[in-house]
Amino acid sequence: MPKEEVGCARPTGAMVGETGNTQAKKENLVEEKKRMSEVRVGAKAPDFVAPAYYHGGFTTVKLSDFLGKWTLLCFYPGDFTFV
Amino acid sequence: MISVSVDSQFVHKMWNDHELVKMVGHDVPFHMASDGPGNVGSIYGVYDENAGVEMRGRFIIDPDGIIQAMEIMTPPVGRQLKETIRQIQAYQHVRASKGTEACPAGWEPGKKTLKPGPDLVGNVWKVWSPKTDH
Structure with a gap:
């Protein structure tokens, strides 16, 4: 995985596999959220970069790096919670 | 993942x-x-x-970056991983068939798929039964 520095998780502003506004600036984030809030089955997944823990190290994960593979994206409420 | x-x-x-x-x-x-x-x-x-x-959001994304399935649950109930795996296997099967096959309700690997087309219209009951194929 590339070591792109990222302060906090953010959408890249593009859909997976598409170029576009890949440098979504923080001040544009609210607008980006509005524009991209429609996540639908049958449509491209919104791309994002986020800091991550992986195999004992800290890295950055980018959804579009998983193009070409089946990918499962799972959100959950929190670490050390019960379910 | x-x-x-x-x-x-x-x-x-x-x-x-x-x-x-x-x-x-x-x-x-x-x-x-x-x-x-x-x-x-x-x-x-x-x-x-x-x-x-x-929330417990789960998205199955295919190799082209397309969301094929999603499930969103509130926190107090956990997911069923078997069902997620079944869905991934079914979408992989459909993709491998280049969309010529479809996976009916309850499909699992090895079970009967359907080949959508004019001949199947009104005739699913002849080739697929909820009792024996589900």
């Missing part, structure tokens, strides 16, 4: 080291992403601003 919560990557490490390893016997094999501000969860429609946490 990518997991996402609002916890930092540092807390992910602590959770891996101090609980999950004990639960499953090895390190978490996938990326555990941190979405502190909820930016990613917001665009996926799973971030609860009031509680400051992500």
Whole structure:
């Protein structure tokens, strides 16, 4: 995985596999959220970069790096919670 | 596989080291992403601003980056991993057939698929039974 520095998780502003506004600036984030809030089955997944823990190290994960593979994206409420 | 919560990557490490390893016997094999501000969860429609946490959103994304399936649950009930795997296997089967086959209700690998086309209209009952094929 590339070591792109990222302060906090953010959408890249593009859909997976598409170029576009890949440098979504923080001040544009609210607008980006509005524009991209429609996540639908049958449509491209919104791309994002986020800091991550992986195999004992800290890295950055980018959804579009998983193009070409089946990918499962799972959100959950929190670490050390019960379910 | 990518997991996402609002916890930092540092807390992910602590959770891996101090609980999950004990639960499953090895390190978490996938990326555990941190979405502190909820930016990613917001665009996926799973971030609860009031509680400051992500709902249990699950997205199956194909090799072209297309979302084929999603499931979103509130926190107190856990997921059924078997069903997620079944769906991935079914979508993989459809993709391998280049869309010529479809997986009917309850399909699992090895079970009967359907070949949509004019001849099948009104005739599904002849080739597929909810009693024997589900």
